[in-house]
Amino acid sequence: MKDRGNKCMESGELHEAHFHYTKALELDPVNHVLYSNRSATFIKMEKYNEALEDAEKVIELKPDWPKGYSRKGAALVLLKKLPQALETYLEGLHIDPANQQLKESVADVRRKLMEQGGGKMLNPFHNHNCIEQIKANPRISKYMEEPDFAVLMEEIVKHPRLLLEHLTDKRVMETMTVLMELEDSDDDEPWLSAAYKKNPTAKPKEEKMEVDKAPKESKAFKEKEAGNAAYKKKDFQTALQHYGKAIEIDPKEMTFLSNKAAVYFEMQDYKQCIATCEKAVEVGRENRADFKLIAKAFTRIGNAYKALKDFGKAKTFYEKSLSEHRTPDTKELLSKLEKVIKEQERLSYIDPAKAEVEKGKGNEFFRKGDYPSAIKHYSEAIRRNPEEAKIYSNRAACYTKLAEFSLGLKDCDECIRLQPDFIKGYIRKGKIHQGLKQFAKAQDSYQKALDIDANCQDALDGFRECMMAVHTDPEEVRKRAMADPEVQQILKDPAMRMILEQMQTDPRALQDHLKNPDVASKIQKLLQSGLISIR
Numbered sequence: 001m002k003d004r005g006n007k008c009m010e011s012g013e014l015h016e017a018h019f020h021y022t023k024a025l026e027l028d029p030v031n032h033v034l035y036s037n038r039s040a041t042f043i044k045m046e047k048y049n050e051a052l053e054d055a056e057k058v059i060e061l062k063p064d065w066p067k068g069y070s071r072k073g074a075a076l077v078l079l080k081k082l083p084q085a086l087e088t089y090l091e092g093l094h095i096d097p098a099n100q101q102l103k104e105s106v107a108d109v110r111r112k113l114m115e116q117g118g119g120k121m122l123n124p125f126h127n128h129n130c131i132e133q134i135k136a137n138p139r140i141s142k143y144m145e146e147p148d149f150a151v152l153m154e155e156i157v158k159h160p161r162l163l164l165e166h167l168t169d170k171r172v173m174e175t176m177t178v179l180m181e182l183e184d185s186d187d188d189e190p191w192l193s194a195a196y197k198k199n200p201t202a203k204p205k206e207e208k209m210e211v212d213k214a215p216k217e218s219k220a221f222k223e224k225e226a227g228n229a230a231y232k233k234k235d236f237q238t239a240l241q242h243y244g245k246a247i248e249i250d251p252k253e254m255t256f257l258s259n260k261a262a263v264y265f266e267m268q269d270y271k272q273c274i275a276t277c278e279k280a281v282e283v284g285r286e287n288r289a290d291f292k293l294i295a296k297a298f299t300r301i302g303n304a305y306k307a308l309k310d311f312g313k314a315k316t317f318y319e320k321s322l323s324e325h326r327t328p329d330t331k332e333l334l335s336k337l338e339k340v341i342k343e344q345e346r347l348s349y350i351d352p353a354k355a356e357v358e359k360g361k362g363n364e365f366f367r368k369g370d371y372p373s374a375i376k377h378y379s380e381a382i383r384r385n386p387e388e389a390k391i392y393s394n395r396a397a398c399y400t401k402l403a404e405f406s407l408g409l410k411d412c413d414e415c416i417r418l419q420p421d422f423i424k425g426y427i428r429k430g431k432i433h434q435g436l437k438q439f440a441k442a443q444d445s446y447q448k449a450l451d452i453d454a455n456c457q458d459a460l461d462g463f464r465e466c467m468m469a470v471h472t473d474p475e476e477v478r479k480r481a482m483a484d485p486e487v488q489q490i491l492k493d494p495a496m497r498m499i500l501e502q503m504q505t506d507p508r509a510l511q512d513h514l515k516n517p518d519v520a521s522k523i524q525k526l527l528q529s530g531l532i533s534i535r
Contacts, residue, residue, distance in 0.1 A: 001020045001021070001023045001024035001027065002020070002021070002024045002033075002034060002037070004016075004020040005017045005018075005019075005020035005021040005024065005037060005038075005041075006037070008020060009037070009040070009041060009044075014041055014044050014045050015045075015320070015323050015324070016323070017037075017041050018038065018041045018042070018045065018323050019319065019322070019323035021034055021037050021038040021041060022038065022322070022323070022326065025038070030061055031061075032057075032058045032061040032062040032065060032068065035054045035055075035057045035058045035061065036054070036055070036058045036067055036068065036071055038054050039051045039052075039054035039055045039058065039071045039075065040071065042054060042075075043074060043075060043078065045291075046288065047291055048075050048078045048079045049075075049079070050291075051071070051074070051075040051078075052072060052075035052076065052079065054071070055068060055071035055072035055074075055075050056072060058071055058072075059072060064095055066092045066095055066096040066099045066101075066102060068092075069088050069089060069091055069092025069095070069102065070089075070092060070101055070102060070105065072088045073085045073086075073088040073089045073092070073102075073105055073109070074105075076088060077108075077109060077112075082109055082112055082113050083113075083173075083176055083177045084177055085105075085109050086106065086109045086110065086113070086173070087173045087174065087176075087177055089102050089105045089106045089109060090106060090170075090173060091170075093106065094170075130153075130157060130179055131153060131154070131157065133179060134153065134175060134178075134179070137178055139174070139178055140171075140174060140175045140178050143171045143175065146171075149171055152166065152169075152172070153175075156172075219249050220245075220246045220249040220250040220253065220256070221246070223242045223243070223245045223246035223249065223256075224242070224243065224246045224255070224256055224259065226242040227239045227240075227241075227242030227243040227246065227259060227260075227263075228259070230242060231259070231262070231263060231266075234266075236263050236266060236267050239259075239263050240260060240263050243256050243257075243259050243260040243263065244260070247260070251283070252283060252286070252287045253283075253287075254280045254281070254283045254284035254287070254289045254293055254294075254297070255280075255293060257276055257277075257279055257280035257283060258276075258277065258280045258293065258296065258297050258300070260276050261273045261274075261276035261277040261280060261297070261300055262300065264276060265300060265303065265304060265307075268307070270304040270305075270307050270308050271304075271308075273300065273301075273304045274301050274304045274305070277297045277298075277300050277301045277304070278301065280297045281294055281297050281298065284297070291324045291325050292324070292325045294324045294325075295321045295322070295324035295325035295327070295330070296321070298317045298318075298320045298321035298324065299317070299318065299321040299329075299330050299333070301317040302314045302315070302316075302317035302318040302321065302330075302333065302337075303333075305317060306333075306337060311337060311340060311341050311344065312341070314337055315334065315337055315338065315341065318330055318333055318334040318337065319334065322334065349383060349384065350384060350385060350386070351384050351385070352384070352385045352388075354384045355381040355382075355384035355385030355388060355391070356381075356385075358377045358378070358380045358381035358384060359377070359378065359381040359388075359390075359391055359394070361377040362374045362375075362376075362377035362378040362381060362391075362394060362395075362398075363394070365377065366394070366397070366398060371398045371401045371402050372402070374394075374395075374398050375395055375398045375399070375402075378391055378394050378395040378398065379395065382395070387418060388418075389414075389415045389416075389418035389419035389422050389425065390415075390419075390422070390424075392411040392412070392414045392415035392418070392425075393411070393412070393415045393422070393424050393425050393428055395411050396408040396409075396411035396412045396415065396428045396429075396432070397428060399411065400428070400431060400432055400435065403435075405432050405435065405436055408428070408432050409429065409432055409433075412425055412426075412428050412429035412432065413429070415428070416429070421452055423449045423452050423453055423456055423459070426445045426446070426448045426449035426452075426459070427445075427446070427449055427456075427458050427459060427462065429445040430442045430443075430445035430446045430449070430459070430462045431462065433445060434462060434465065434466060434469075437469075437480065439466040439469050439480075440466075440481075440484070440525065442462065442466050443463055443466045443467070446459045446460075446462040446463040446466070447459075447463065450463070481526075486525060487525065487526065490522045490525060490526060493522075496519070496522055499513050499519065499523075500532070503532075510523075
């Protein structure tokens with residue numbers, strides 16, 4: 001699965017790569033390399049938060065592997081968390097000081113921080129209250145208790161250029177990160193806003209989009225809520241009208257299309273549901289919608305195809321959904337569907353006429369003594385007609401010839417299950433037990449055959465042979481019997497031991513004990529094993 005994922009990455013098939021890496025992780029959930037590869041895939045898919053999660057998992061599993069810090073740093077850079085990225089890269093360099101990739105990454109992040117600062121590296125120590133903030137923050141206040149650090153902080157506040165010289169100090173890096181987080185949480189963002197003023201190209205689109213679209217979004221979402229209310233009331237036509245208006249107002253919001261598709265699904269207009277979901281995915285991709293929304297749309301397409309009995313396409317879209325976002329519900333849908341597909345394939349393969357042809361070929365090879373070839377054709381006959389008991393009986397005969405007794409017994413049991421009055425099934429089973437020197441079990445099988453036909457010569461002969469074998473060597477008989485777990489259990493029963501002792505002194509007491517079905521079955525077992533006899 002990992003190799004497939006790597007090939008898909010090389011060819012640019014990102015969703016397929018993600019799918020294969022995820023499958024591989026299900027088989028090996030502690031493989032740090034797989035998390036690293038999937039993190040790289042998420043970055044190419046522009047899913048930076050997911051890339052960060054996987055990178056953090058890499059470091060958790062393999063904290064001494066520099067690549068994990070490279071992955072985490074890359075995700076943080078793309079999330080515009082440059083101080084944290086710098087801290088991560090420096091942590092990696094602490095583990096591998098000669099790592100060229102990490103060195104280049106550190107230089108690159110420092111350059112970006114300076115660009116944002118208009119030629120000066122963004123420095124939260126410009127804030128005259130920073131010393132008080134450090135002392136008040138539980139994460140970093142402990143450092144102020146260290147004299148050298150307290151002096152260093154005062155020097156950096158007085159001479160900001162000193163910051164660059166001490167970034168390798170983990171205490172300084174963590175303090176810088178905390179202070180910048182505090183600045184980021186401030187609505188005014190004094191020093192950060194100044195940096196953006198010096199760079200007028202920073203975030204212009206996002207700001208404009210928020211201002212221009214807010215009124216439209218408000219109106220569109222009101223239509224969506226109205227559509228939801230109608231949907232809950234099963235007023236599907238009204239719901240479609242409201243969702244349609246929401247789409248007209250804001251055609252870039254995929255949830256409106258997704259909700260509209262849900263209405264079509266409830267109306268059992270599955271083809272329209274599929275078409276609408278496909279449009280929703282297209283809009284979502286164009287506007288970088290949350291991958292969870294994409295996954296939900298794919299699942300709905302899968303549900304629609306399943307309702308149309310197109311199980312192959314339903315399976316494809318469930319898998320696509322899971323490649324976007326793995327949820328227990330979709331996994332269960334896929335699992336159940338795969339069972340349906342498997343059963344459908346099995347049923348579609350059944351053809352009694354072709355089964356007879358294969359059975360005939362098996363019989364020919366059996367007569368020639370080519371038992372492996374006979375098994376091959378009998379097995380194909382069973383696949384073509386799995387309810388035909390005689391084919392199992394024939395295959396059991398082949399297994400017996402090849403001394404594959406366990407497989408032969410399994411086929412005999414299936415033969416008997418399918419056709420309980422088929423004498424040959426019991427005869428075959430008796431022969432196998434006889435070959436294994438399990439004479440008591442063999443006698444039991446022959447007896448069942450005789451219950452169906454008291455004149456069956458094969459059953460009579462088999463039963464007689466077992467009786468003779470049992471009494472030929474008493475010591476051998478005793479050893480075999482004592483090795484039987486069922487016999488051992490009977491002999492451990494205090495009540496049975498008392499009954500057996502009573503039988504020795506008073507044989508007539510046996511008749512009374514045989515009236516108890518449980519005792520009778522146990523005595524019958526001991527008789528078959530040859531341990532006791534009744535004269």
